[in-house]
Amino acid sequence: MTERKIISQLIVLLFKAFEKPYDKELAGLYMNFLIQHDLERVKESVFKVIETSKFFPRIGEILEDKFTMNEANEIKFLARFRRQAKSRYSYDQLDDDIYTVKKYVGSALVEDSYLKEWPWIEQKVIKVYRAICKGHIEIMENPHSRQVSTL
Numbered sequence: 040m041t042e043r044k045i046i047s048q049l050i051v052l053l054f055k056a057f058e059k060p061y062d063k064e065l066a067g068l069y070m071n072f073l074i075q076h077d078l079e080r081v082k083e084s085v086f087k088v089i090e091t092s093k094f095f096p097r098i099g100e101i102l103e104d105k106f107t108m109n110e111a112n113e114i115k116f117l118a119r120f121r122r123q124a125k126s127r128y129s130y131d132q133l134d135d136d137i138y139t140v141k142k143y144v145g146s147a148l149v150e151d152s153y154l155k156e157w158p159w160i161e162q163k164v165i166k167v168y169r170a171i172c173k174g175h176i177e178i179m180e181n182p183h184s185r186q187v188s189t190l
Contacts, residue, residue: 042074042078043070043074045078045082046070046073046074046078046081047066047070049073049081049082049085050066050069050070050073051066052085052089053069053085053088053089053095053096054066054095056089057089057092057094057095057096059095068098069098072098072102073098073101073102076102079169079173080109081101083109084101084102085101088100088101109172112172113165113168113169116136116168117161117164117165119134119137120137120140120141120161120164123137124137124140124141124149124150125149125150126150127146127150133181133183133184134181135178135179135180135181135184136168136171136178138179138180138181139167139171139176139177139178139179140164140167140168140171142179143167143176144160144163144164144167148160
């Protein structure tokens with residue numbers, strides 16, 4: 040199913056959940072704004088708004104929810120990733136989740152990248168991190184973590 044179709048169904052769900060008559064023009068407006076954002080986040084936000092709001096939500100209410108806890112966790116993870124992942128030495132401290140993401144993105148790519156390449160790398164890192172959070176990717180244990188404690 041296409042992203043546009045899924046968002047269309049979410050908009051219809053909003054109208055039904057809040058017992059509001061379907062308005063094609065309003066639905067088109069919601070579509071134009073929601074299609075620009077990550078589908079999974081839009082889904083989560085719409086379901087949360089349905090559960091918590093008393094009235095039909097404005098577009099801003101749906102979009103503001105997407106920058107809450109998940110966003111804060113991603114920012115914290117990226118900060119840890121920046122500190123730990125650049126090192127190429129196995130005896131340096133590397134958390135298991137950072138180790139897993141680094142393996143999926145590519146160790147050499149992360150270690151040998153230039154500063155101008157980091158925004159692109161961080162996009163890949165966030166995608167893998169989200170997959171870990173959703174349970175699609177299992178965290179691997181860093182085989183070098185024992186070396187860190189013994190050194």
